[in-house]
Amino acid sequence: MNLTSQSRFRHTPVLVDEVCALLINDLSGNYVDGTFGLGGHTKALSSLLNADATLIGIDQDKTALAQFTPSSLQQTLHLVCTNFENLDQVLIDLNIPQVHGILLDLGLNSFSLDDPERGFAFSLQGPLDMRFDQSSKLTAEIVVNDYSEQDIANVIYRYGEERNSRRIAHRIVEMRKDKRLTQSEELKLAVIKSVDPRFRTKSLARVFQAFRIEVNREMEVLAKVLDIAVQALVPGGRLAVISYHSLEDRMVKLHFRDLALDIPRQPGMRDEEIKIPLLKRISTKPIIASQEEAGSNPRARSAKLRVCERTNNAAE
Numbered sequence: 001m002n003l004t005s006q007s008r009f010r011h012t013p014v015l016v017d018e019v020c021a022l023l024i025n026d027l028s029g030n031y032v033d034g035t036f037g038l039g040g041h042t043k044a045l046s047s048l049l050n051a052d053a054t055l056i057g058i059d060q061d062k063t064a065l066a067q068f069t070p071s072s073l074q075q076t077l078h079l080v081c082t083n084f085e086n087l088d089q090v091l092i093d094l095n096i097p098q099v100h101g102i103l104l105d106l107g108l109n110s111f112s113l114d115d116p117e118r119g120f121a122f123s124l125q126g127p128l129d130m131r132f133d134q135s136s137k138l139t140a141e142i143v144v145n146d147y148s149e150q151d152i153a154n155v156i157y158r159y160g161e162e163r164n165s166r167r168i169a170h171r172i173v174e175m176r177k178d179k180r181l182t183q184s185e186e187l188k189l190a191v192i193k194s195v196d197p198r199f200r201t202k203s204l205a206r207v208f209q210a211f212r213i214e215v216n217r218e219m220e221v222l223a224k225v226l227d228i229a230v231q232a233l234v235p236g237g238r239l240a241v242i243s244y245h246s247l248e249d250r251m252v253k254l255h256f257r258d259l260a261l262d263i264p265r266q267p268g269m270r271d272e273e274i275k276i277p278l279l280k281r282i283s284t285k286p287i288i289a290s291q292e293e294a295g296s297n298p299r300a301r302s303a304k305l306r307v308c309e310r311t312n313n314a315a316e
């Protein structure tokens with residue numbers, strides 16, 4: 001991205017007051033921002049925490065991390081460029097066995113979305129890339145050109161929940177017979193030619209989302225980090241997850257619900273056999289942006305925040 005576009009760039013963290021209010025439980029604690037992005041939430045947490053608190057920022061996108069000036073915070077900040085699925089190893093390496101709060105603000109940062117070279121936005125022309133981690137091997141170009149028609153349809157249906165998945169997959173396969181598809185414009189064209197013009201924008205958003213999820217293994221790493229994060233919390237520590245589409249939100253909701261389930265006492269059960277659930281849900285309904293925030297920050301409109309708290313259960 002060139003300097004002119006960088007200087008125009010602004011970023012507003014989503015649901016920032018709600019995240020801070022619900023996540024902070026110890027002003028001198030250790031907090032992980034597992035999706036550091038441009039550091040918006042970390043800066044807000046930092047402004048409320050004591051100077052002896054510790055912040056750990058993780059992001060797999062090194063171009064996002066490079067935008068941040070760490071000296072602007074009063075706390076110690078450890079910035080780590082890795083996938084959040086490696087959270088347990090990050091904490092071992094830092095010698096921080098447990099933390100008081102973990103935030104996951106899923107998806108991609110607006111800096112990368114606005115960069116045509118990353119290929120995330122169907123409104124911009126760029127290469128079929130879509131990798132959060134630019135050192136990883138799988139790109140959207142590989143999915144588009146090397147997956148079978150059936151596999152492409154499955155990706156579009158499963159991760160985009162798009163009804164026209166088969167038609168779009170078929171069109172992609174027809175187009176790639178002539179030449180390898182390398183540009184986001186070509187994927188856009190395949191969608192436009194396959195769907196009713198009235199639903200074009202929604203279908204484009206769904207298809208681009210589907211390819212992004214596949215390229216970055218988003219559902220797989222989310223399932224993994226939810227387990228690791230719960231284990232990394234001190235009793236009373238909290239995990240906050242902001243998701244932007246129904247697949248993610250469903251996974252977070254079910255995960256929290258399952259770990260918060262009380263195992264009912266069976267007749268004849270001894271006290272030591274009664275399991276205390278690992279989690280307490282802070283609310284069963286997701287927290288959404290106020291009308292004011294949704295009006296001023298379009299990204300906040302689809303955001304759903306779910307928060308849970310680690311109980312005193314020392315087992316598992």
Ligand SMILES: C[S@@+](CC[C@H](N)C(=O)[O-])C[C@H]1O[C@@H](n2cnc3c(N)ncnc32)[C@H](O)[C@@H]1O
Binds near residue numbers: 035036038110
């Ligand atoms: C919505 S942005 C976060 C914005 C951030 N909260 C802020 O206020 O600046 C999501 C970030 O998470 C990163 N990300 C997504 N999945 C990730 C993963 N599995 N591991 C590490 N970082 C990830 C993306 O690269 C992106 O920078």
